[in-house]
Amino acid sequence: MISAHLPALQVVVPLLAAPLIVLARRGAAGWAIATAASFASLAIAIALFLQVRDTGMISYAIGSWPPPWGIEYRVDAVNSFVLVLVGALASVVAPYAWRSVAAEVPEDQHYLCYAMFCLVLAGLLGIAITGDAFNLFVFLEISSLASYVLIALGRDRRALLASYQYLVMGTIGATFYVIGVGLLYLMTGTLNLADLAARIGDVQGSRPVLAALAFITVGVCLKLALFPLHYWLPNAYAYSPSVVAAFLAGTATKVSIYVLLRFYFSVFGEAATFVALPMREIFLVLSLAAMFLASLAAVFQDNLKHMLAYSSVGQIGYITLGISLDNEAGLTGSMLHLFNHGITKSALFLLAGCFVFRLRSVQFADLAGVGRTMPLTTAGIVVGGLSLVGVPGMAGFVTKWYLVLGALDAGSWVIAFAPVVSSLIALWYVWRFVETAYFQEPSAAAAAAKEAPTVLLGPALLGAAACVYFGFDTSFTVGAASRAAEALLAGMR
Amino acid sequence: MSFLSHFSYAVTIALMIAGLYVVIARGNLIKKLIGLSIFQTSVYLLYIAPGKLIGGTAPIVDGKHVIYSNPLPHVLILTAIVVGIATLALGLALVVRIREAYGTIEEDEILDADGAATADRPGA
Numbered sequence: 001m002i003s004a005h006l007p008a009l010q011v012v013v014p015l016l017a018a019p020l021i022v023l024a025r026r027g028a029a030g031w032a033i034a035t036a037a038s039f040a041s042l043a044i045a046i047a048l049f050l051q052v053r054d055t056g057m058i059s060y061a062i063g064s065w066p067p068p069w070g071i072e073y074r075v076d077a078v079n080s081f082v083l084v085l086v087g088a089l090a091s092v093v094a095p096y097a098w099r100s101v102a103a104e105v106p107e108d109q110h111y112l113c114y115a116m117f118c119l120v121l122a123g124l125l126g127i128a129i130t131g132d133a134f135n136l137f138v139f140l141e142i143s144s145l146a147s148y149v150l151i152a153l154g155r156d157r158r159a160l161l162a163s164y165q166y167l168v169m170g171t172i173g174a175t176f177y178v179i180g181v182g183l184l185y186l187m188t189g190t191l192n193l194a195d196l197a198a199r200i201g202d203v204q205g206s207r208p209v210l211a212a213l214a215f216i217t218v219g220v221c222l223k224l225a226l227f228p229l230h231y232w233l234p235n236a237y238a239y240s241p242s243v244v245a246a247f248l249a250g251t252a253t254k255v256s257i258y259v260l261l262r263f264y265f266s267v268f269g270e271a272a273t274f275v276a277l278p279m280r281e282i283f284l285v286l287s288l289a290a291m292f293l294a295s296l297a298a299v300f301q302d303n304l305k306h307m308l309a310y311s312s313v314g315q316i317g318y319i320t321l322g323i324s325l326d327n328e329a330g331l332t333g334s335m336l337h338l339f340n341h342g343i344t345k346s347a348l349f350l351l352a353g354c355f356v357f358r359l360r361s362v363q364f365a366d367l368a369g370v371g372r373t374m375p376l377t378t379a380g381i382v383v384g385g386l387s388l389v390g391v392p393g394m395a396g397f398v399t400k401w402y403l404v405l406g407a408l409d410a411g412s413w414v415i416a417f418a419p420v421v422s423s424l425i426a427l428w429y430v431w432r433f434v435e436t437a438y439f440q441e442p443s444a445a446a447a448a449a450k451e452a453p454t455v456l457l458g459p460a461l462l463g464a465a466a467c468v469y470f471g472f473d474t475s476f477t478v479g480a481a482s483r484a485a486e487a488l489l490a491g492m493r
Numbered sequence: 494m495s496f497l498s499h500f501s502y503a504v505t506i507a508l509m510i511a512g513l514y515v516v517i518a519r520g521n522l523i524k525k526l527i528g529l530s531i532f533q534t535s536v537y538l539l540y541i542a543p544g545k546l547i548g549g550t551a552p553i554v555d556g557k558h559v560i561y562s563n564p565l566p567h568v569l570i571l572t573a574i575v576v577g578i579a580t581l582a583l584g585l586a587l588v589v590r591i592r593e594a595y596g597t598i599e600e601d602e603i604l605d606a607d608g609a610a611t612a613d614r615p616g617a
Binding site for chain 2: 134137138141145148149152157158160161163164167168171172175178179182183185186191
C-alpha cells in the first residue's frame with residue numbers, strides 16, 4: 001500500500017524532517033532526525049530505482065489530480081539514478097556531520113544547520129523527481145536558499161561573501177530559468193514536462209521558444225557552474241563547513257545537470273537543440289575550456305578545498321562534453337560521470353574535512369608532511385585524486401572510457417584526446433598534493449596531528465573505497481547510466 | 494497599435510534589463526539586492542500580464558462565458574513572490590552579517606580587506 005506513494009514520500013520525508021528538527025531545537029536530536037531522513041531517502045530512492053528498472057516509468061499524481069492539470073511526479077531511468085546518487089551521498093554525509101558540525105559550527109546553530117541540510121536534501125530530490133516545470137523552480141529555490149544559509153555557516157568571514165555572491169548568481173540563474181518556463185507556458189499552455197514535449201512540436205523554432213531555450217540554458221548553466229559561469233563555486237565550496245562542501249559538491253551541480261539533460265533531450269528534443277541550433281558546438285567549446293582552464297587553475301591553488309573546487313569545475317566539463325557529443329556512448333559517459341564524480345568529489349571533501357578537524361586548516365603550507373601523521377586520510381585523498389585523474393581501476397576511468405568511445409562514435413579523434421590530455425593536468429594537481437603531504441618536512445601543525453576520529457574517517461574512507469569499487473564493478477553504474485542514456489535519446493514521447 | 498498591444502512586454506523587458514544592470518554595475522551590496530528584486534519583479538509581470546484578457550470573465554465553465562482570464566499564472570506568481578521575499582530577506586540578513594564582519598557593505602572595500610588579510614598570512 002505504502003509502496004504506491006513512494007514518489008511523494010521521497011520528498012515529503014526530508015521536507016517534514018526540517019520543521020521537526022526546528023521544533024526539537026537540540027543539536028543531537030536534529031542530527032538523529034536528519035540522519036534518519038537521509039537513510040529513509042536512500043531506501044526510498046533504491047526502491048524506486050528497482051521498481052523503475054523492473055516495470056518501467058512511474059507516474060504519480062500529487063493529490064490525485066491527473067496530469068497535465070495536477071503536478072506529476074515522474075520517475076524514469078534517468079532521474080531514478082540521480083535520486084540514488086543524492087540519497088546515497090546524504091546517507092554518507094549525515095553520519096559524518098555529527099563530529100564535523102560540532103567542530104565547525106557554533107553550538108546554538110547546530111539544529112538549524114541540520115534543518116537546512118534536510119531542506120537542501122528535499123529540494124534536490126524534488127528537482128530530480130518532479131515532472132512539472134514550475135514545481136521544479138520551487139524545489140530549485142528551496143534547495144538553493146537552504147544551501148546559501150549552509151554556506152554562510154562557515155567559520156571564515158569570507159564564507160558570508162561567498163554565500164552572498166552565490167545568492168546573487170543563483171537567483172539570477174533561477175530567474176532566467178523561470179523566464180524560460182514562462183515563455184514556454186505562453187506558447188504551449190502547459191507546465192507538465194511530458195505534455196510540453198508533446199505540444200512543443202507545433203511551435204518549435206518560433207522566436208519565444210528559442211528565447212525560452214536560451215534563458216533556460218543560461219539559467220541552468222549558472223546553477224551547474226559551466227565554465228564561464230562558475231564564478232560563485234570555488235569560494236562557496238572552500239569557505240563553507242566541510243560537511244556542506246562535501247554534500248553540495250556531490251549533488252547540487254549534478255542535479256542541475258540532470259535538469260539540463262531533461263530539458264534538452266526530453267522537452268525540446270535533440271532535433272531542436274543539437275540539429276537546428278549550434279548547441280553542440282557551444283557546449284563542446286565551453287566543456288573543453290572547463291576541462292583545461294579550470295583544471296589548470298586548480299594546479300595553482302594554495303588551499304586544498306580551493307583546488308578541489310576548481311577541479312569540480314573542470315570535471316563538470318567532462319559531463320557537458322558527453323552531452324555535446326549527443327550519442328549513446330557520450331551520454332552514458334555523462335550519466336556515469338555524474339555519479340562517479342559525485343561520489344569521488346564528496347569523498348575528497350569529506351577527507352579534507354578530516355584535515356580541518358585536526359589542523360584547522362587546509363592550506364598546503366599547513367598540510368606539508370601530513371602523510372606521516374594522518375596516513376589514512378592522506379591515502380584516501382590520493383585514491384580519490386587518482387579517480388579524478390582516471391587511472392584504470394578507478395571510477396573516473398570508466399567514465400573517461402565511455403567519453404572517448406563517444407567521441408570516436410562522433411567521428412572526432414581530436415575530441416577523443418581531450419579527456420586524456422586533461423587527465424594529465426589532473427595528475428599535476430593531484431601530484432602537488434602528494435608532494436606536499438609525503439615529501440615535505442612536516443609543518444608544526446601536521447607534526448602534532450593524529451588521525452581524525454573513526455566517525456569522521458569511516459564515512460570519508462567509505463567514499464574513497466566506493467571510487468575503487470565502482471572502478472571494478474561497473475554493472476550497477478554502467479547499467480543504470482546506459483539505460484538513462486537510452487531513455488534520454490528516445491525522448492519523452 | 495503593435496506597440497500598445499505589446500506594452501506590458503516592453504515594460505517587462507525594461508524592468509528586467511534595469512534590474513540586471515543594477516546587479517552587475519553597483520558595488521553596494523544592498524543596491525545589488527534592490528536590482529535583483531526589480532529583476533525578479535519583471536518576471537511576475539511577464540507571467541501575469543498575458544493571463545488577463547480584455548473583456549474576459551472569471552474562469553466559470555458555462556455556455557455564456559466563453560472568454561475568460563487564465564487564473565493559473567497568478568497562482569504561480571504568488572509562489573514566485575514568496576520565493577522572491579525569502580531571497581531578499583536572506584540576502585539582507587547576509588548583508589547585515591557582512592557589515593558586522595567587515596564594517597562595510599561596499600564590494601571593493603570588502604575584497605580589499607580580504608586581500609590585506611591574506612597578504613598578512615604567509616602561504617595563505
